[in-house]
Amino acid sequence: xxxxxxxxxxxxxxxxxxxxxxxxxxxxxxxxxxxxxxxxxxxxxxxxxxxxxxxxxxxxxxxxxxxxxxxxxxxxxxxxxxxxxxxxxxxxxxxxxxxxxxxxxxxxxxxxxxxxxxxxxxxxxxxxxxxxxxxxxxxxxxxxxxxxxxxxxxxxxxxxxxxxxxxxxxxxxxxxxxxxxxxxxxxxxx
Numbered sequence: 001x002x003x004x005x006x007x008x009x010x011x012x013x014x015x016x017x018x019x020x021x022x023x024x025x026x027x028x029x030x031x032x033x034x035x036x037x038x039x040x041x042x043x044x045x046x047x048x049x050x051x052x053x054x055x056x057x058x059x060x061x062x063x064x065x066x067x068x069x070x071x072x073x074x075x076x077x078x079x080x081x082x083x084x085x086x087x088x089x090x091x092x093x094x095x096x097x098x099x100x101x102x103x104x105x106x107x108x109x110x111x112x113x114x115x116x117x118x119x120x121x122x123x124x125x126x127x128x129x130x131x132x133x134x135x136x137x138x139x140x141x142x143x144x145x146x147x148x149x150x151x152x153x154x155x156x157x158x159x160x161x162x163x164x165x166x167x168x169x170x171x172x173x174x175x176x177x178x179x180x181x182x183x184x185x186x187x188x189x190x
Contacts, residue, residue: 085171090181097189
């Protein structure tokens with residue numbers, strides 16, 4: 001059974017009416033990815049928010065950090081699992097498969113990150129991200145100490161919090177708009 005074929009349950013935008021910089025951004029997505037991620041199409045309803053979203057996403061996920069790109073994607077999937085965000089589980093689960101060269105890791109993290117045979121560093125990171133998502137008021141110095149014990153710096157801990165916080169936000173936007181992932185993600189890196 002195929003997933004619903006809408007991007008969101010909100011009115012679609014006219015991509016031909018986008019400003020030139022956003023048309024160029026969408027063209028670059030087509031060139032690099034073979035598609036424009038639906039999250040970008042959804043945010044195009046508010047062009048300035050799309051620019052802000054894209055800048056923030058690129059800084060969080062591609063910018064300088066003690067966290068690898070894979071680790072940041074693993075956080076995205078762990079947070080999205082706790083929030084049951086279909087869009088991000090599909091899209092970022094695919095990114096985990098691609099970056100890890102492991103067709104099963106994305107699904108293990110999506111269903112329960114604790115079943116994956118992860119090194120202690122990544123296990124602690126994902127446990128922290130899950131707790132920050134489901135029990136944010138219970139985070140205490142002991143939780144940060146566990147991260148330091150496996151080698152994370154304070155800057156890395158900030159990055160873990162920042163990535164987890166961003167995906168808690170985007171998960172809620174995806175839920176609120178009934179955002180659907182691009183169907184292409186399902187078959188990639190299998």
